[in-house]
Amino acid sequence: MNFEGLDPGLAEFASAMHSTLDPVLDAHLNPSLLQNVELDPEGVALEALPVQESVHIMEGVYSELHSVVAEVGVPVSVSHFDLHEEMLWVGSHGGHATSFFGPALERYSSFQVNGSDDIRQIQSLENGILFLTKNNLKYMARGGLIIFDYLLDESEDMHSLLLTDSSTLLVGGLQNHVLEIDLNTVQETQKYAVEIPGVTIMRQTNRFFFCGHTSGKVSLRDLRSFKVEHEFDAFSGSLSDFDVHGNLLAACGFSSRLTGLACDRFLKVYDLRMMRAITPLQVHVDPAFLRFIPTYTSRLAIISQSGQCQFCEPTGLANPADIFHVNPVGPLLMTFDVSASKQALAFGDSEGCVHLWTDSPEPSFNPYSRETEFALPCLVDSLPPLDWSQDLLPLSLIPVPLTTDTLLSDWPAANSAPAPRTILDCRRAPPVDAEILRTMKKVGFIGYAPNPRTRLRNQIPYRLKESDSEFDSFSQVTESPIGREEEPHLHMVSKKYRKVTIKYSKLGLEDFDFKHYNKTLFAGLEPHIPNAYCNCMIQVLYFLEPVRCLIQNHLCQKEFCLACELGFLFHMLDLSRGDPCQGSNFLRAFRTIPEASALGLILADSDEASGKGNLARLIQRWNRFILTQLHQDMQELEVPQAYRVAGGSSFCSSGDSVIGQLFNCEVENCSLCRCGSETVRASSTLLFTLSYPEGSNCDKTGKNYDFAQVLKRSICLEQNTQAWCDNCEKYQPTIQTRNIRHLPDILVINCEVNSSKEADFWRIQAEVAFKMSVKKHGGEIKNKEFALADRASFQFFCTDRKDLGNPEGLLLCPSIEELKNVWLPFSIRMKMTKNKGLDVCNWTDGDEMQWGPARAEEEHGVYVYDLMATVVHILDSRTGGSLVAHIKVGETYHQRKEGVTHQQWYLFNDFLIEPIDKHEAVQFDMNWKVPAILYYVKRNLNSRYNLNIKNPIEASVLLAEASLARKQRKTHTTFIPLMLNEMPQVGDLVGLDAEFVTLNEEEAELRSDGTKSTIKPSQMSVARITCVRGQGPNEGIPFIDDYISTQEQVVDYLTQYSGIKPGDLDAKISSKHLTTLKSTYLKLRFLIDIGVKFVGHGLQKDFRVINLMVPKDQVLDTVYLFHMPRKRMISLRFLAWYFLDLKIQGETHDSIEDARTALQLYRKYLELSKNGTEPESFHKVLKGLYEKGRKMDWKVPEPESQTSPKSKAWDGTRETELDAAVFSSVLAL
Secondary structure, eight states: OOOTTSOGGGGGHHHHHHTTOOSSOOTTSOGGGGTTOOBOTTOOBSOOOOOOSOOOOOTTSOEEEEEEESSTTSOEEEEEEOSSSSEEEEEETTSEEEEEETTTTEEEEEEESOSSSOOOEEEEOSSOEEEEOSSEEEEEOTTSOEEEEEEOOTTOOEEEEEEEETTEEEEEESSSEEEEEETTTTEEEEEEEOSSOOEEEEEEOSSOEEEEETTSEEEEEOTTTOOEEEEEEOOSSEEEEEEEETTEEEEEEEEEETTEEEEOOEEEEEETTTTEEOOOEEOSSOOSEEEEEESSSEEEEEEOTTSEEEEEOTTSOOOGGGEEEOOOSSSOEEEEEEOTTSSEEEEEETTSEEEEEESSSSOOSSSSOOOOOOOOOOOGGGSOOOOTTOTTOOGGGSOOOOOOSOOTTSOOGGGOOOOOSSGGGSOOOOOOOHHHHHHOEEETTEEEOOOOOOSOTTOOOOOSSGGGHHHHOTTSOOOOSTTTTSOGGGOOSOGGGSOOOOOOBTTBTTTOOGGGTBOSSSOOBOSOSTTGGGHHHHHHHHTSHHHHHHHHHOOOSOSSOHHHHHHHHHHHHHHOSSOOBOOHHHHHHHHTOHHHHHTTOOOOHHHHHHTOSOHHHHHHHHHHHHHHHHHHHHHTSOOOTTOBBTTSSBSSOTTOOHHHHHHOEEEEEEEEETTSOEEEEEEEESOEEOOOOTTTTTOOSOOOOOHHHHHHHHHSOEEEEEEEETTTTEEEEEEEEEEEEEOOSEEEEEOOOOSHHHHHHHHHHHHHHHHHHHHHHHHHTTTTHHHHHHTTTHHHHHTTOTTOOOTTOOOOOOOHHHHTTBOOOSEEEEEEOTTSOEEEEEOOHHHHHHHOTTHHHHSTTEEEEEEEEEEEEEOOTTTTOEEEEEEEEOHHHHHHHHSOOOOEEEEEETTEEEEOOGGGGGBOOTTTEEEEEEEEEETTOGGGBOOOOOOOOOGGGGSOOOOSOSSOOGGGOOOOOOOGGGOOOTTOEEEEEEEEEEEEOOEEEEOTTSOEEEEEOOEEEEEEEEEEEOSSTTTTOEEEEEEEOOOSOOSBOOHHHHOOOTTTTOTTTOOSOEEOHHHHHHHHHHHHHHTOEEEESSHHHHHHHHTOOOOGGGEEEHHHHTOOTTSOOOOHHHHHHHHHOOOOOSSSOOHHHHHHHHHHHHHHHHHHTTTTTOHHHHHHHHHHHHHHHHHHTTOOOOTTTOOOSSOOSOOSHHHHHHHHHHHHHHHHO
């Protein structure tokens, strides 16, 4: 409320009126009002009780129900009914807030908000209450705890706030701007300039923001830009209050008189449909507050500061009989509010009293209020006192209920910190945030990184029970919508490892916040596609730099080539800047491979959703299959020139592939019969499977096996089996041994933890390794604990940094948490011996510091392999489990995405990507996190090869090609291929449209409230793609019009919307120009790579289904060019009728017509906006478009019923000429 029109003496109200406040009963106070209220020396009420209960309330008529004292003698500055609970909030001029529960006004909470300034506005949210003071915005819980405290500039004088949505707030006051604040980040996001300073009141409808100014004006502002759309000059003096309901705006205020400002008894009423004033409403009180109270009619409640209240209709006459009187304790009413249910009115007066008026004996403040939480009652006052100085005093004087639960005083040992004996027993500093390590840049031996602001400054959280931190940390990413209502502590699986799913709305994926799950610039993969369980392995292959470059250089003529499709997917991952990609085309080709189906790698939708299959076994079989398949695909082609070893020799031998060079391991298989006959066979393998020691599951003594020992046993495998002996000419027991001839560059290991036997082995080995590590570190540092304590901060600079050494040769001890559940080494050392043997040992940073980092390469046949990725199976009974990957992302990837050069471990869980500590990649809690696949790479692998990528797609893909359809004839050709002199250049326009068919229907469920929830969206497949020329003499003539052949079953051709009919996609009977998806995909990829700009309508969905990643600056989408924020999207058919006077999409859609129309609309957009230089004039055009659309209900009129409002820019003859040119040109070929 604006107080400028009041008596000037009121400016000194608080100081003048309360300077001599004594703790005695004021003469104006009703003695019954302060029953049992104690006054402290400052005169503040410690407890307030309601008035007598015998209050008669007449149904339907407002009368006083209760009155209470908030603070004796301190004026109430604001009142607010809570929108979520049955509570009334009041704020005082002294900065104190008090809440009352229910219609009985029982005191709920009371706390100080500001020490000096008055509370000017209160707004309730779901989790707390917002309080606005002069230059401070404070968000507090209903019990008084501070959630955030946002300080504004000292020069600000704020008066009003407006909650525009659940996370955005507008704050205005006596300055020439309004601030927009994001409540999630607690930061100022916008500062809107205000032409008329002094915004003291703000309201909102679905059309405008309404701002009341101290000058007496009310401005109507655009919801998006906050620009003034209309303005009402309501009062000549100042504005007191206004309210909006439906199409009416009512305001009260002060008018200028000769003697100064006077309260105007005429309410100004405005019709928002015609934006003009209607007959003013004369009232019989001096209006200071007004509110609409719409029940059966649009009633207005007008309140004066003296306590008079009048109800009247805004378009009728005020009746003096409708006046009732509020009896304030003080001389003035200071605030007024109406509950959301319209059943209760609240008044606050200048003596700190609050009056509640209701129209029923048992009113409710909200239609649907949630239950309010109350503090537990204190029983101390009812118990007898105990004198603890008396030794013989019986403790049984305090009755204790009989219970079998653990008492609070029974403090568990896990929460107790024993006296430290060694440095390992001390409370250790928590590990450095992975985000800091990821963004760190070095200058000398000092690292610098920006503050990620995940913790408060100078505050480090310590946890006594460190094992709980992994599962209860609030810094973890929120779990996916599945299971979101379940208690997190009931599940052992950490939140970020749980299966993530996409929550679909009526807009599909447009409003799903993928950034919440991935704050990096790397691209995740969407999981809703059939057989997307392999997403984690696709990411592993992508982050192998030689594999990434090799695959993108590959291109062949096979329709379903996994290497080609994987290269296309890798190209999308390269272009993405954090947005998720989908491997739909790759998985489509994967489903067509007969070997994949024979190996059981193709899952049914029901099995994938329920998690019936063993995902660990499945992904290990998929790992072997994909390496074999890529090896075969690459073996058929000549090695690209880009792949040559730096020394000049060929990357691979003749007859081998680059995949074989990277993964292939040459072995000798020896078979020794008991007759002494020995057979030696040479072979190769792309991966190894771990073979565990026999009887290890029965060994509970904790025998120690190094991982290197088990790995050597698995590589150099020796086993007894029945085999054919040529000497004996029959099957005989033989000893089969395997020896290594040549080690691969990338060592792939399938863990084969498929039963409790193998799981127990990993668990026992991790426990033994943990005990040995603790013993080892404890012995070494027993005499150095003070030296280590002084150098505790050194860990900040050298964690996960191999190039930063300790200048004093001091080895820092890992924390206990980092040692738990760890058996896997980060590096292993392999050496080929002269007698064809193999030595394998774990290789640690200590070994490297002792022998030197280059020692392993100096010796012939010695190699060091570093762990690059681990794929793990997450056991979760709620979701059926999932697969995730820990990947060590190299320097080249960070350089391309973020411009920094370092290495960092990340967790890849479909579209959830999060940096992690390196120890987390090798920690396997076998209860829920089981290792499946390990990838080790030779050290400095990337430096051995030339990793340049040469785009294999050439311009020849756009030239003429034969159709797959047997009946396709030239008379049916609908396009002219590009000639060599027409090849597109950078920035050329290309009109694009695509049509789709449905392969799988949408899966949805109906909730109990009647709303529909999408479980799985429909699976679409592209059926037709059309590209038309965007410039030149042949503008508008298509050069691509391909129908896409499909081998999958189509459940709906969507003929009404796509124009595709049954048989159009069948090569045996189709008369269309039928091609493969790969052929058309290559054409579009070439256009994207060359830098053309695509013009179309709704291209975002088109590119998504085609499975293309197109840079945003190469997309000109008319659905957004002709769109106003927060308004509906407009169809191409309506835009064509409104701007071009074209009637398109009559019976079915035609992609040539749609692409051509989109091009014309873009030309029209450039004409109307003067090439984008006059946005204001184009904004007016859009307003006219939306007004016309609302009148027409967005339907194009039937022919001859109504003409377009625009002059004909396209009379139809041009379209006929273009069609004739197409067919005549084709016939001439």
